Amino acid sequence: MENSKPKLNLAVYWAAACGGCCVSVLDVHEKLFDVVAAANLVFWPIALDVKYSDVEAMPDGFIDVTLFNGAVRNTENEHMARLLRKKSKVLVAYGSCAHLGGIPGLANLSTREEIFKRVYDECESTVNPDQLRPLTVSSVGEGSLTLPEFYNDVRSLGQVTAVDYYLPGCPPQTERLLEVFMAIVSGASLPPAGSVIGASGKAQCDECTRLKSENKQISRFLRPYEIYDDGITCFLEQGVICLGPATRAGCGVRCVKGNAPCRGCYGPLEDVKDPGSRMMSAISSVIDAREAEEIEKIVENLVDPAGTFYRFSIPSAMIRRKVL
């Protein structure tokens, strides 16, 4: 079709990720035909056999849009982040890991050594009597073999290279991806670089249909299995921590609609510097006790505060990692 617009070159890449983001791209289902009609998929390791060397051979700016998912945790991730930045006109941090560091970012609560020790020595399924550890370079008869170097810190994509847009979610809601993609294809005016796209400027509560009152006082933290959820009352008011008030809407309140509290994957709102401390500050202000001892007792039954409040955001939060 000669009068149609030139097709866009589209790439999808995964770094330190679980694969869910790539699957969410596949979740466009039959809309994939629309995508393919508008774009050439030039690089997508989960679906296409395109080598890194092929990417390196592309001219700079060859790719129109790269959806980069996953955090940066080793030299390979970092190399690909920088490479794809160079080759792409628009680099999108796709999903929580690229956006904020995500679940792999929780590794910043440990050191590399602690992680290796657990995995290669202590893990119940590990048999490693010689205490072997992976080496970045090992010599064999045919020459030397290399492995990416495992960093001590996990970083978000934006901490490694310049990112044009952040599309949050674990994984992003596929409809949001389509909206963003179609906007790019149609040449609609895009928000300023560095913006979060495909998400609301308000928190989850804005879209959540559960009943919310002013009575948020918490006298005991409960885990979801400890309550008989009535299905209609705000989770916080039932004593269950829900990250909804601190998390951007955009997912369609997926978790709460499935009767599970929000875990915060869509990340903080615009002006929030540190999402975890924001929510902790909010929660601590509604603890229903005055005496220090009483407060301590209530706080004690909050299981895994770092994992609860910073589940997706440790590398990009102010705390960034556990102090070494």
Next chain:
Amino acid sequence: MENCRTGVYICMCGTNIAKVIDVEAVREFVSGLPDVMLVRTYKYMCSNPGQEMIVQDIRENNLNRIVVAACSPCMHERTFRSALRKAGINQYLFEMANIREQCSWVHHDQQDATEKAMALTQAAIRRVALHEPLENLSVDMSPATLVIGGGIAGMTAALELAEAGYPVYLVEKTGRLGGNLARVDLTAPYLYSAQDLINERIFRINDNNHIYLHLNSKVTELSGFVGNYTATIETIPVENGHKKEEVKVGNVIVCTGYKEFDASRITHYGYGKLPNVVTSFELETMIRSGKIETREGRIPRYIAIIHCVGSRSLEFHGYCSRVCCMTALKYAHEVKSAIPSCYVSDIYVDMHAFGKGHEDFYRRSSEAKTLFLMYNKNDRPVIRRADEKDDCQMLIEVNECLSGETIEIPADLIVLMVGMEAREDASEVAHLVNISQDKEGWFIESHPKLEPVATTTDGIFIAGTCVAPKDIPDTVAQARATAARILAKVSQGKIEVDALYSEINKEICSGCRLCNKLCPFSAIEFNEKEAYSEVISALCKACGVCVAACPSSAIKGRHFTDAQVMAQLDGLLSPVKYQIEAVTS
């Protein structure tokens, strides 16, 4: 944003700052910082020439930000803000660095103190760059005042306001005006009749059509803020039905008075068990009825008065109740004039005669053949029944301090000078009007010396013995002071409120309602229709509780934004270096 042209002024505060901090070194350091156009040091920045210097510099050098490194902002922030206003720039484009209270007064080492002063000043310079011009709020001031309590304080304040032509709602819980003073016969030290003091006021109140008197009534709800309170006045349910009224007032005066100490709490005085051990108020009743007699109807030959019952004792109340000493002397006078043959003993701890005419009253009482005995407050007198052969009912054993001897005093009637204590419903009142109480239950003033009748809630004033024990002149003076404060405000018709308040960005607020119940000033309201929370700016005191609690950062504290605070922190934590120059002699 326009470029910052910051003027920095480093005050020496005489030698208060300069003796520890090398202000010249601070000046030199600051001159090299970005945005800084001009730096001066001066002996007293708060003086007129100091302020004038700022005004001149702003005009001549086109400065648009000012930092003064001097004392605490509590001391002089307003002073310097007014200098900015005078020079024609917004008063909020100003920041103080406290290098006195937080630096020179608490450090000795010149090196450390100078570096800290540099850091504090640098922090202020970074912060002020992000300041925004803000406008104070002007809100209407309702001319009416609510007075809670119809004792001498309430009546005095109500009359003062009403006679100036402003409406007053005077609410009294009981069925009559006069409060505790109505239970008193004569007053010390000039022996005026308490009834006369009260009745004259009651007549004037009944005559004044600006005063809306609510007897047998309580204020059950108060909402709103200075200038715009809404109070609900309800009658205390009686047979003749129940009435409820809502009134709009600009200010509230709380003068709910005191209650007397329950003497039976000191078991060993036997009050409630020994028939002729009575409290000062019971004696007062006898005097007013014209018959001082024992429970058995006999004229007492010996009357003993014991001071400090419930006062000045860590077991009960640590404070002095201030009026009992003079009241006891007054009883000695009244008893002597009613029963000239009666022997009066006055058993005291210390004679507190601090007021005008009190010392003279004490001297006259000493001359009137009253036996004064001093006891140690940790060694209370012991009361026991007298034997048949004694010519009195009871005997009091006192370890008399001045003589060092144990003395036995006869008594037919023993009067316990019960102290004052906060009323049991004081906490209810405090909650109602949103003011604080100290550990004894008295209401807390905004400043014990400079703001004795104001509270930390704007528009709520306190007077009389609900604040602390005091005598009639002090109570009346406080009542008039509250009226003067209120008149000064209502006569303006409008009230200016600081521009410091929280704002909720409707575009960000998701209506989670976490903040709704946190505000100590009840300034947050939830808009049900549009499902977002909003701050009533005139009610907000900028405490920042909601700002910290908002999980979406939808709430901003004006003048305390994250960016401003972070810039200040950056300035504080950026390295500074001070090299003490070697002294050459």
